[in-house]
Amino acid sequence: MLDKKRRDGSELYKDKKDLVSRINLIEKYGTNDFNQWLLKKLKLQQGEKVLDIGCGNGSQILAYSQVTNNIVGIDLSESLLREAKKRIKEFAPGKDFVLIRENGENIPFKENTFDVVTCNFAIYYMNEKEVMTEIKQVLKPYGRFLIASPPDDTSREMVEMHYRVAKYIPPQYQPGSSDLRKEVLPVAKKIFCNLSLELFVNPIVFPDVETFMEHYMSSTLYVQSKEWCENLLFRMKKEAQRVFAERGNITVTKKVEALKGYKRGLV
Secondary structure, eight states: OOOTTOOSOTTTTTTHHHHHHHHHHHHHHBSSOHHHHHHHHHTOOTTOOEEEETOTTSHHHHHHTTTOSOEEEEESOHHHHHHHHHHHHHHSTTOOOEEEEOOTTSOOSOTTOEEEEEEESOGGGSOHHHHHHHHHHHEEEEEEEEEEEOOTTTTHHHHHHHHHHHSOOOGGGSTTOOHIIIIIHHHHHHHOEEEEEEEEEEEEEESSHHHHHHHHHTSHHHHTTTTTSTTHHHHHHHHHHHHHHHHSSEEEEEEEEEEEEEOOSOO
16 A cells, blocks of 8 residues: 555556556456446536546546536646546547646635545545545535545455465455545544445456456556565466466456545534
């Protein structure tokens, strides 16, 4: 897990190519669409003002733009913001969303500005308490937020394959390491109301060993284990070939847990 005390973002996405590759593979081979699921959970309305914290390459911004054009994205990575601008220009031509280089602990907007605030796959890079406090400040009364994060058992099939080969699991993949339940939910209970936890399940079906290995190599599971294990890629590919020969494909079940809540009307 990255050091949450870092604020300048210089190393936050040093594996930006890996991140983009992982996103693209999930979108291509996934059974279910996270962004469409997200829209249903948010019940986004036309004209609502949305803030996306840790907007990355703009995937969720493009989803929100199906309903509203009043969108702001913030992220610490200049390269990912450039990628977001490029994708918006390609897939949402003529739309001009606000993209700002900033972190979730320092949201540069006045109180009661946004109807909806989201933070997808980014809360674990930040100080949860500071982010939740900032979200409360910028949300309008009765405004809603949604924070999405992978639970402990996401990609369990790949983790089990990895463990059979490496006999090592990075700390964030071990049971009980989920930040959403351990760190975010207790803070949210003190600040917001009508909290609920939602689960998104997305089987990723890889049609061949090479595609699976591309996904594995882009994962933090590999990145944070390769120094521990000699010949890790060679051994993992052998295991992937065994699983593929046995099953005819390699399926990795991605899971996303989402915490949703509302700002109280009396502030």
